[in-house]
Amino acid sequence: MALSIRQSAPASGVQWMRDAFRLFMRRPLPFAGMFVSFLLLALLATLVPLVGGIVMLMALPLLTLGFMLASRAALDDLPVHPGLFIEPLRGDAGTRRALLTLCMSYAVATVLIMSLSEWIDGGSFERLQQLMAKGDEGRAEMEAILADPSFTWGLVTRFGLAGLLSVPFWHAPALVYWQRQGVGQALFEHGVYDESGQLLSGSFMDYCMPRADNLPNLVIEPHSTTCAHTPMGVKGCGECGTIGSPAAVISAVVDALKPLGVTHVDMPATPNRIWRIISEAKRQMAAE
Numbered sequence: 128m129a130l131s132i133r134q135s136a137p138a139s140g141v142q143w144m145r146d147a148f149r150l151f152m153r154r155p156l157p158f159a160g161m162f163v164s165f166l167l168l169a170l171l172a173t174l175v176p177l178v179g180g181i182v183m184l185m186a187l188p189l190l191t192l193g194f195m196l197a198s199r200a201a202l203d204d205l206p207v208h209p210g211l212f213i214e215p216l217r218g219d220a221g222t223r224r225a226l227l228t229l230c231m232s233y234a235v236a237t238v239l240i241m242s243l244s245e246w247i248d249g250g251s252f253e254r255l256q257q258l259m260a261k262g263d264e265g266r267a268e269m270e271a272i273l274a275d276p277s278f279t280w281g282l283v284t285r286f287g288l289a290g291l292l293s294v295p296f297w298h299a300p301a302l303v304y305w306q307r308q309g310v311g312q313a314l315f316e317h318g319v320y321d322e323s324g325q326l327l328s329g330s331f332m333d334y335c336m337p338r339a340d341n342l343p344n345l346v347i348e349p350h351s352t353t354c355a356h357t358p359m360g361v362k363g364c365g366e367c368g369t370i371g372s373p374a375a376v377i378s379a380v381v382d383a384l385k386p387l388g389v390t391h392v393d394m395p396a397t398p399n400r401i402w403r404i405i406s407e408a409k410r411q412m413a414a415e
Contacts, residue, residue, distance in 0.1 A: 222307075247280050
């Protein structure tokens with residue numbers, strides 16, 4: 128199946144920001160309540176020695192996924208509430224285990240980065256924070272810390288590695304949570320309309336969706352490449368869990384039917400559609 132890349136102009140980012148603010152203004156209080164609730168829970172977690180800090184770090188990847196779910200709920204005129212932060216953990220055991228493993232990996236990697244940075248700067252970053260809380264009282268020591276090259280290298284290490292870590296880990300939960308949705312789109316899901324444009328598959332009684340027992344556990348491996356069509360090589364990742372999987376599934380179906388001369392299969396690849404494609408291919412082969 129041939130794939131094409133849709134190029135987005137750099138100015139599209141401005142439009143995306145505008146759309147985000149418009150969406151926020153549709154539910155400003157619920158969105159703000161979610162953020163405040165997360166900050167409150169993070170503050171309470173820090174009161175628990177050692178374990179609380181780890182739990183807070185583990186929760187950060189779920190922060191972005193929670194707001195993705197909240198955005199979808201706002202677009203669908205559904206309630207937006209802090210419970211969406213833990214909504215992904217209510218799925219099947221495989222998805223929940225994958226998300227918790229991802230969150231734990233992020234927390235461990237963050238602790239290692241912080242430890243490495245502290246070793247480089249000798250603890251001067253933490254000391255600077257303490258002096259900033261005192262105000263002008265420690266200004267002389269603050270200036271000495273800022274002039275120390277080890278502090279600069281520690282700062283670069285801390286924020287440089289943290290940035291590289293955050294980009295994949297803050298978006299990977301969406302890939303884990305929605306990875307099966309693309310498979311359902313390729314095999315089951317289909318919007319059916321009549322001649323007047325009336326949707327005939329408007330409920331889950333008529334619109335087939337995959338269940339946990341329809342699919343095996345999926346293994347996700349990162350393969351990062353830069354985009355050749357954007358100034359900084361960046362790519363969108365808001366629907367990373369639903370873009371690659373339909374193409375992969377349909378490509379596998381086409382590959383299985385290749386001996387019959389099939390080169391294209393429209394989604395969804397339902398049993399009836401595959402049966403008709405095979406029958407037509409055999410008829411054409413017999414006619415030749």
